Amino acid sequence: MTETLLEVSGLVRDYTLPRPTMLAAPRRLRVLHGIDLAVPAGGSVGVVGESGSGKSTLARCVLALERPQAGRVRLRGQDLFALPRAELRAARRHVQAVFQDPYGSLDPRHTVGRIVAEPVASLEPAPSRRDRRERVAAMLEAVGLPAAAMQKYPHEFSGGQRQRVAIARALVTHPALVVADEPVSALDVSVQAQVLNLMLDLQQRLHLAWLFISHDLGVVRCIAAGVVVLYRGRIVEAGPTGAVFDRPLHPYTQALVAAVPRIGQGRRMRTAAPEQPPPAAGCAYAGRCPLVQARCRTEVPLLRGEQRQVACHLVP
Amino acid sequence: MLEVDKLLVALPMGGRPVPVLSGVSFGLARGDSVGLVGESGSGKSMTALAIMGLLPQGAVVAGRIMFDGRDLLAAGETELCQVRGRRIGMVFQEPMTALNPLHSIAAQVAEPLRLHLRLPRTAARAQALALLDRVGLPPSRADLYPHQLSGGQRQRVVIAMALACGPDLLIADEPTTALDVTVQAQVLDLLSDLAAERGMALLLITHDLGVVSETVRRMLVMYAGRVVEQGPTADVFAGMAHPYTRALFAASPHAAGGRPVAIPGQVPDPLHRPPGCAFAPRCPRAQADCTAAVPGLDGAGAHRAACLHPHAAP
Numbered sequence: 001m002t003e004t005l006l007e008v009s010g011l012v013r014d015y016t017l018p019r020p021t022m023l024a025a026p027r028r029l030r031v032l033h034g035i036d037l038a039v040p041a042g043g044s045v046g047v048v049g050e051s052g053s054g055k056s057t058l059a060r061c062v063l064a065l066e067r068p069q070a071g072r073v074r075l076r077g078q079d080l081f082a083l084p085r086a087e088l089r090a091a092r093r094h095v096q097a098v099f100q101d102p103y104g105s106l107d108p109r110h111t112v113g114r115i116v117a118e119p120v121a122s123l124e125p126a127p128s129r130r131d132r133r134e135r136v137a138a139m140l141e142a143v144g145l146p147a148a149a150m151q152k153y154p155h156e157f158s159g160g161q162r163q164r165v166a167i168a169r170a171l172v173t174h175p176a177l178v179v180a181d182e183p184v185s186a187l188d189v190s191v192q193a194q195v196l197n198l199m200l201d202l203q204q205r206l207h208l209a210w211l212f213i214s215h216d217l218g219v220v221r222c223i224a225a226g227v228v229v230l231y232r233g234r235i236v237e238a239g240p241t242g243a244v245f246d247r248p249l250h251p252y253t254q255a256l257v258a259a260v261p262r263i264g265q266g267r268r269m270r271t272a273a274p275e276q277p278p279p280a281a282g283c284a285y286a287g288r289c290p291l292v293q294a295r296c297r298t299e300v301p302l303l304r305g306e307q308r309q310v311a312c313h314l315v316p
Numbered sequence: 317m318l319e320v321d322k323l324l325v326a327l328p329m330g331g332r333p334v335p336v337l338s339g340v341s342f343g344l345a346r347g348d349s350v351g352l353v354g355e356s357g358s359g360k361s362m363t364a365l366a367i368m369g370l371l372p373q374g375a376v377v378a379g380r381i382m383f384d385g386r387d388l389l390a391a392g393e394t395e396l397c398q399v400r401g402r403r404i405g406m407v408f409q410e411p412m413t414a415l416n417p418l419h420s421i422a423a424q425v426a427e428p429l430r431l432h433l434r435l436p437r438t439a440a441r442a443q444a445l446a447l448l449d450r451v452g453l454p455p456s457r458a459d460l461y462p463h464q465l466s467g468g469q470r471q472r473v474v475i476a477m478a479l480a481c482g483p484d485l486l487i488a489d490e491p492t493t494a495l496d497v498t499v500q501a502q503v504l505d506l507l508s509d510l511a512a513e514r515g516m517a518l519l520l521i522t523h524d525l526g527v528v529s530e531t532v533r534r535m536l537v538m539y540a541g542r543v544v545e546q547g548p549t550a551d552v553f554a555g556m557a558h559p560y561t562r563a564l565f566a567a568s569p570h571a572a573g574g575r576p577v578a579i580p581g582q583v584p585d586p587l588h589r590p591p592g593c594a595f596a597p598r599c600p601r602a603q604a605d606c607t608a609a610v611p612g613l614d615g616a617g618a619h620r621a622a623c624l625h626p627h628a629a630p
Contacts, residue, residue, distance in 0.1 A: 050496040051467065158582070188355045189523055193567040193576035200575065215496050218569035222576055259501040261526030263565065264553045 005209050006039040006062065006095075006177055011071035013057050031057045033233045034071065036303070039177065044203060044210040046224030046241060048217060048256070054233040055213045059181045062211060063097050064088060075177065093123045096170035100182035102162035106154040113150030116140065116169045123173055139168040142205075143198060160191035164198065171202065181213045196222050217260050221245055229253050232284040234300075239308035249310045251289045283313070317517060318344040318367070318485055323379040325366055327586070333376045334586045337362050337541045338610075340379075346484065349511060349518040351532035351549065353525060353564070357583040358538040360521045364487050367519075368406055369396040384484070402432040405478030409490035411470035415462040421473045422448065422458040428480040447476040451506060468499030475503070479510060486511070489521045504531050525568050529553060534618075537561045540584055540594035542610070547619030555629045557621035560595045593623070601625045 013032040020027065031054045039045045047055050060066040062073055064080045073080045075094060083091060096119065099105045106115055116136045120127055127135075137147045143164040154162055163183060170178050180199070184192040200223060202208055212224050220227055220241065227244050229237040229252065237250040248254045279286050282297040289296065295313050303311040323340040326333035337359045344350050352360040365371050367381055369388060381388040383399065391399070400406075408414050416424060425444035429435045435443065445455050451472040462470055471491060478486055488507065492500035508531060511518045520532050528535050528549060535552050537545040537560065545558040556562045566577040581598040584590060590597055592607035599606070605624055613622040 050498060189564060190355055190567045190579040190582075192569070193578035196569065196576055197578060216569070217497065222569045222574070255498060259497040261500070261504070261524065261530045263525050263529045263568070264550075 002040040002043065004038050005041040005043070005076060006037075006211065007072075007074040007077075008035055008037045008058075008062065009072050009074070011035040011058070011061055011068050011073065013054075013061055013066065013068045031233050032061070032068070035230075035233075035235060037228050037235070037238070039209050039211055041176065042203065042207040042209055043226070044212060044224045046220035046227040047211065047213045047230060048215065048220055048227060049230035050215065050256075052232070053230040055215075055230055056181055058230070059097070059179050059211070059213050062179055063095060064092070089123065093119070093173040094176045096173060096175040096178050098163070098166050098170050098178060098180040098183045100185050102159050102166055102186065103154075105166055106162060108154055110153070111150060112140070112145075112152055112154065112157075112165050115154070115165060116150075116172055119169060119173045135172055136168075139172045140165075142171070142202065143168045158191070159187055160195060163187060163195050167195075167198065167202070171206065171208070174206070175208070177209045177211060179211045179213070182215070183212075184219055185214065185216065192219070199223060217245060217257065229256070232278055234284060234311065235303055235309070236285065236311050237309065238303070239305075243308060249308065249315050250285075250312050251291050251314070252285045255288075283311075317346050317384055318519075319380070319382040320363070320367070321380040321382070323363070323366060323381060324377065325362055325371060326376040327372060328374045329587055335541060336586045337366070340538075340541075340543055342536055342543070342546065344485065344517045344519060346517055347511065347515040348534070349508075349520065349532040351520045351522060351528040351535040352538055353522060353528050353535060354538035355523065355564070355583050357540070357585065359541040360538055361489055362541075363538075364406070364489050364519065364521055367487065368400055368404065369393075398432075401428050401478075401483075402481045403484050405481070405483035405486045407471075407474050407478050407486065407488040407491045409493050411467060411474045411494070412462065414474050415470060417462050420459045420461055421453070421465070421476075425473065425476045425480055428477060432481050444476075444480070447480055448473070450510075451476045451479075452502070466499075468495050468503065471495060471499075471503055472506070475506065479516075482514065483516060485517045485519065487519045487521070490523070491520070492527065493522070493524070500527070507531065525553075525565060537564070540589055541586065542594065542622065543613060544595065544623070545619075545621040546613065547617075551619040555619060555627070557619070557626035557629065558595075558623045559599045559601050559625075559627065561621075562627060563598070563600075601627075 011032050012034055014028045014030050017027040017029055035058060047058060049055050061068050067081060075091060080091060113136055116139060117132050120132050120135060136150060140147060140149055145164055184195050187195060203210060214220050224241050227241040228235050231252050237244060237253045245257055248257050278284055282299055283301050286292045286296040291314055301311045301313045303309050321341050323337055324335060325337040326335045340363055352363060354360050377389055422441060422444045425447055426440040429440040429443055445458050448458050453472060492503050507518060510516060522528055532549055535549045536543045539560050545552060545561050556565060563579045567579055569576045579598055584594060592609055593611055596602040596606040603625060611622045611624050613620050
């Protein structure tokens, strides 16, 4: 049994909405309703769901960029939100991030060398300048960029190369976990394949774990051994990626898998469930679910199961 | 209805015109649908812009684009304005930038009706509400502003605008790339339904082979400004004669699990296109003769590939 690297338990995150009137109490919107998930050391877990499902909020909580209202994020058993500031800073070396937009996430006025060295400079206790330089060069090489890239600026690179720079920056502190939020969504198919392969190689070589967030099921299938399906801030299904996508159990996962356009298939009629405002009680998917029953409208289904977990009243 | 014939577009780069599209030809009949696929830089969007007469300043154009008997390339701006938005509708990738944040969605859908069809205000509004309802936005939402809508809803507003005047041709450039899969499925179904209902022709531009496979009847695979393979969608996927088509397929993460296979190298920029077949430097089947001359889109049947050493049909 491999060691658990990241353990998220009972994570709840609310956002405060603008007050409807000046004297009214601010309203709150619950974005995550108690999320539990684990990433093994050197493993990869994908998080899928529509926009608004809470994927990115989950990523931000795991990165300790946002403080949840309840629940824990433990990295190697250490609760990130219970740590004092200095220790949290030290812990950040072990969790790094890659974001979607390779244009917006790199400072256009810094050289690639400075961008990649930044986490070392700010998170590690005074490494020498030479040591820093060597590590940056080694990291650039690992992601398939020449050492000469160090003197260049982000605008001199293509989208795929920029995403390599972002990956090099994430890996330079030798983190155990990298949270990647839609890292290949902005890339062209072939470049996307290159970056995905790079991520898989680095995972093996550096014994790295990925928490991979994407709305693209094909991409998640390529990279993640396990998958978690989010719907309106709740996990509706989780399990090994192949099993979940080949035999989805939750009606929402079924709709999601059915919606993916497939090659070599003509037009299919899909059950297009329109968007609905979230129901006040019961299962959040009840308003769109073709199989809805009376119980679904009153009682929130719990996530049950061992290897395969499903939160649905209709799955025995 | 639409006939693109040996279209050539050159853009000024480094002081001289550099061809970005070379000899693109295809036809599109009423009620038919064609998909353009390829990586960025292959010329997909440039083809759409050429049809709409929206090429960048300084572009040099040759060939013909016949639309219902008139040559759009020879048409003046006034004539084009009567065609754009009226007979040819266009949907772009980014629905946020295509909408005006200061007008309600009903007002924006009504605008082409007032402008092109000269409908009075009330009639235009009534028709705008009907259009929005058709794309799945009920009248209760009609007076919302773009920022109050989700990405999928905005894209449906853009589609309603494009359809307002009942165009004969709809050009959709990556219409679902920014959308979630479930919303993407709804938008694609909507486009297909409308095409079937109104006998409208659809030109769909996408990099997603799955989307092409499920939405259009015929497809053109483009690479470095040329069509390298074309044919009925089912035949192209069954045969995949051009090595580039196979490479795109292998790179696509839809291929049910397993590692995607990246295409080595990158799309050559228009200034440095290699002689002969532009794909040769990245092609696993390239031989000496590939660099000698540009292979033509040969073959007698509907399914053709521009390759000297194509894969045999299975």
